[in-house]
Amino acid sequence: MRKKIVAGNWKMNMNLQEGIALAKELNESLKAEKPNCDVVICTPFIHLASIAQFLDQNIIGLGAENCADKEKGAYTGEVSAAMVKSTGAQYVIIGHSERREYYKETPEILKEKVLLAQANGLKVIFCIGESLEEREAGKQNEVVKAELEGSLFNLSKEDFEKVVIAYEPIWAIGTGKTATADQAEEIHAYIRSVIAEKYGEETADGTSILYGGSCKASNAPELFAKKDIDGGLIGGASLKCADFKGIIDAFN
Ligand code: 13P
Numbered sequence: 695m696r697k698k699i700v701a702g703n704w705k706m707n708m709n710l711q712e713g714i715a716l717a718k719e720l721n722e723s724l725k726a727e728k729p730n731c732d733v734v735i736c737t738p739f740i741h742l743a744s745i746a747q748f749l750d751q752n753i754i755g756l757g758a759e760n761c762a763d764k765e766k767g768a769y770t771g772e773v774s775a776a777m778v779k780s781t782g783a784q785y786v787i788i789g790h791s792e793r794r795e796y797y798k799e800t801p802e803i804l805k806e807k808v809l810l811a812q813a814n815g816l817k818v819i820f821c822i823g824e825s826l827e828e829r830e831a832g833k834q835n836e837v838v839k840a841e842l843e844g845s846l847f848n849l850s851k852e853d854f855e856k857v858v859i860a861y862e863p864i865w866a867i868g869t870g871k872t873a874t875a876d877q878a879e880e881i882h883a884y885i886r887s888v889i890a891e892k893y894g895e896e897t898a899d900g901t902s903i904l905y906g907g908s909c910k911a912s913n914a915p916e917l918f919a920k921k922d923i924d925g926g927l928i929g930g931a932s933l934k935c936a937d938f939k940g941i942i943d944a945f946n
Contacts, residue, residue: 701733701858702735732925733755739758757785757817760807761810788821817856823837854893860904904926904927909931914941915944
């Protein structure tokens with residue numbers, strides 16, 4: 695059975711003290727009431743080492759939102775996968791549409807990041823998803839397939855099986871406009887079929903595919919009830935303990 699996962703992506707929100715306070719609150723809340731799914735929080739780099747000190751990583755996994763596409767050396771301002779791992783984090787988000795769009799991360803760059811993350815023992819949450827324009831042109835399947843092929847399908851079956859996919863339609867991120875559960879299910883099923891074509895049914899069946907984009911406690915139950923939706927990657931609603939917990943509770 696593939697894993698059900700609710701992951702938070704804090705993005706560029708919260709200073710160190712605020713982030714620590716939120717992680718502590720979440721840690722206490724989930725220790726008191728064990729979740730029915732895996733829970734992960736992905737935070738800015740500066741939070742990782744401090745949060746790793748107290749987070750019960752049997753209950754909540756910790757991850758970064760990005761890592762460098764180079765191993766080490768003279769890359770001012772960059773943070774390598776090895777550095778992320780050394781904080782005690784276990785996960786890293788790669789290929790978020792905000793990185794692709796604002797920081798011009800190409801499929802080739804993302805491919806390097808995935809390889810380095812895995813070489814350093816990090817679990818990759820890899821984001822794919824189409825823009826509004828692409829959806830309106832009916833190109834969403836083509837786009838997600840190309841994103842998988844461009845940065846992941848070079849992996850061996852064994853390494854691909856360590857990756858979590860997050861489908862995040864760009865038009866639904868931070869807009870309050872969620873994909874309907876049926877729309878999301880349709881493309882999740884398609885993504886799974888593309889994985890099956892490449893790596894076989896068993897691998898496809900075992901791959902967790904998360905939905906992201908204006909997911910909140912009110913729509914999570916309907917989304918997560920779909921056969922091919924294995925949880926969520928949550929932005930805005932991961933910034934308050936009660937909101938995030940409300941989404942985690944969709945699995946109860
Ligand atoms: P929102 O939940 O704020 O729409 O963000 C989704 C997202 O981008 C998670 O990575």
